Amino acid sequence: MTFQEVLEARKSVRRYIARPVEEEKVCAMLEAAALAPSWKNSQTARSYVVRGEMLQKVREALPPFNQRNSENAPVLIVSTFIKGRAGFLPTGEPNNELGDGWGAYDCGLHDMALLLKASELGLSTLVMGIRDAAMLRGILNIPAEEEVTSVIAVGYAEEDTPARPARMEAAARSKWFE
Numbered sequence: 615m616t617f618q619e620v621l622e623a624r625k626s627v628r629r630y631i632a633r634p635v636e637e638e639k640v641c642a643m644l645e646a647a648a649l650a651p652s653w654k655n656s657q658t659a660r661s662y663v664v665r666g667e668m669l670q671k672v673r674e675a676l677p678p679f680n681q682r683n684s685e686n687a688p689v690l691i692v693s694t695f696i697k698g699r700a701g702f703l704p705t706g707e708p709n710n711e712l713g714d715g716w717g718a719y720d721c722g723l724h725d726m727a728l729l730l731k732a733s734e735l736g737l738s739t740l741v742m743g744i745r746d747a748a749m750l751r752g753i754l755n756i757p758a759e760e761e762v763t764s765v766i767a768v769g770y771a772e773e774d775t776p777a778r779p780a781r782m783e784a785a786a787r788s789k790w791f792e
């Protein structure tokens with residue numbers, strides 16, 4: 615697949631078939647995510663890979679509509695980032711006004727690489743930002759120094775899932791200067 619094909623193959627899938635995801639594919643996704651850039655290479659994004667019997671517990675931290683959207687997905691990846699590092703000086707002071715926004719930014723870059731690798735491997739994904747972070751923290755023993763971002767469903771899509779929604783034209787979301 616060309617990079618353009620990988621980009622165009624990715625879309626949010628909300629209907630999965632009950633087919634296991636190969637462990638090596640999950641490992642390849644995590645390796646791809648490691649190649650993402652990060653603030654001073656601080657690499658603060660973390661992934662909690664949930665499979666098997668733990669799935670049901672983690673699903674309970676999703677609202678009913680996201681439980682339905684990720685039904686049958688055999689892997690859920692809970693994303694977090696370590697607070698107070700990306701975007702911060704060694705003194706602990708924020709480098710600029712964005713503060714931990716940089717940690718969230720890096721986590722997004724990290725997870726996008728993960729999503730695109732999944733797409734290349736024939737897998738489908740759904741990023742879910744609507745989740746109960748406190749519940750996830752308890753279930754997965756996520757330390758207080760980490761902020762929970764999303765839960766990412768990973769699996770094989772049903773046939774004929776809805777198309778990716780329309781996008782704004784590049785011209786409508788960019789300004790050029792010379």
Ligand SMILES: Cc1cc2nc3c(=O)[nH]c(=O)nc-3n(C[C@H](O)[C@H](O)[C@H](O)COP(=O)(O)O)c2cc1C
Nearest residue numbers: 624625626628680683741742743744764777778779
């Ligand atoms: C940060 C973030 C949070 C999201 N949260 C949810 C969610 O809780 N439930 C859901 O069904 N989709 C969620 N989505 C998926 C978006 O709705 C989807 O990416 C968007 O509509 C564009 O569609 P596409 O991913 O198919 O290109 C989320 C996406 C992102 C990036």
